[in-house]
Amino acid sequence: MYDRLKQLETLRASFEQQGWAYAHQMFPPEVAMATLRMFETELGNSREAYEGIWGKGPFTENFCFENYAYRSPFHATILWTLTPYMQAMTGKELLPTTSYFRVYRKGDVCKLHVDRAAAEYAISLTLAYSDNIAWPLWLSEGNFESENSNHSAAADIPEGTQLPMLKVPMLPGDAVIYDGVRKLHGRAEPNPNEWSAHLFFDFVDRHGPYAEHAFDRRGDIFVQPSSFEFPDVDGPKEKAS
Numbered sequence: 001m002y003d004r005l006k007q008l009e010t011l012r013a014s015f016e017q018q019g020w021a022y023a024h025q026m027f028p029p030e031v032a033m034a035t036l037r038m039f040e041t042e043l044g045n046s047r048e049a050y051e052g053i054w055g056k057g058p059f060t061e062n063f064c065f066e067n068y069a070y071r072s073p074f075h076a077t078i079l080w081t082l083t084p085y086m087q088a089m090t091g092k093e094l095l096p097t098t099s100y101f102r103v104y105r106k107g108d109v110c111k112l113h114v115d116r117a118a119a120e121y122a123i124s125l126t127l128a129y130s131d132n133i134a135w136p137l138w139l140s141e142g143n144f145e146s147e148n149s150n151h152s153a154a155a156d157i158p159e160g161t162q163l164p165m166l167k168v169p170m171l172p173g174d175a176v177i178y179d180g181v182r183k184l185h186g187r188a189e190p191n192p193n194e195w196s197a198h199l200f201f202d203f204v205d206r207h208g209p210y211a212e213h214a215f216d217r218r219g220d221i222f223v224q225p226s227s228f229e230f231p232d233v234d235g236p237k238e239k240a241s
């Protein structure tokens with residue numbers, strides 16, 4: 001049996017000491033599979049049917065299926081509900097910022113880069129590989145000091161940069177937790193699968209220098225009180241089952 005409490009302690013120590021941690025089965029494989037199925041159902045699975053973003057990011061050569069959390073309530077809710085997990089992992093008081101869903105194709109790479117400030121605390125989660133071949137995430141051992149000191153945008157690395165890199169092989173449900181602003185990361189080897197599906201979740205320290213990125217600066221839309229109205233007299237509505 002996998003001791004989850006021990007895993008949490010190990011991950012937390014690893015994150016504190018090295019700025020990253022490998023969370024084996026952060027999502028149980030069944031949950032990873034069901035989550036991808038939900039994305040497929042909600043957003044479609046062909047270029048014609050897809051209702052997310054058919055787009056090309058700054059670090060990919062090819063178009064891919066992508067979705068930004070705030071386009072889909074179910075996607076945003078996954079991001080928000082991971083906040084307590086990430087707080088336990090980092091020991092910080094966090095707020096969620098953004099999340100992306102992405103399906104890479106065979107031969108794709110994700111160029112090494114550092115993220116913008118919104119990814120002060122980041123999760124890269126693998127959901128599935130079409131051919132079950134692990135496609136490792138590359139991560140710099142040390143920190144990369146970007147010239148973009150306020151981290152207003154994700155930055156490509158200057159040519160000639162040499163930092164020792166770790167390659168973390170990830171199975172479905174596995175995640176890497178890392179400092180997205182200071183750890184150089186990407187997938188520099190071509191994807192060996194026909195496709196692979198991933199989720200990325202970002203958070204900031206609510207007391208830290210990037211706190212303004214909480215809710216991707218859309219707190220005024222989402223962080224609002226709710227209200228419910230009931231009729232004066234209860235009618236013959238369906239009974240709750």
Ligand SMILES: [Fe+2]
Pocket residue numbers: 113114115180185
């Ligand atoms: Fe990134």
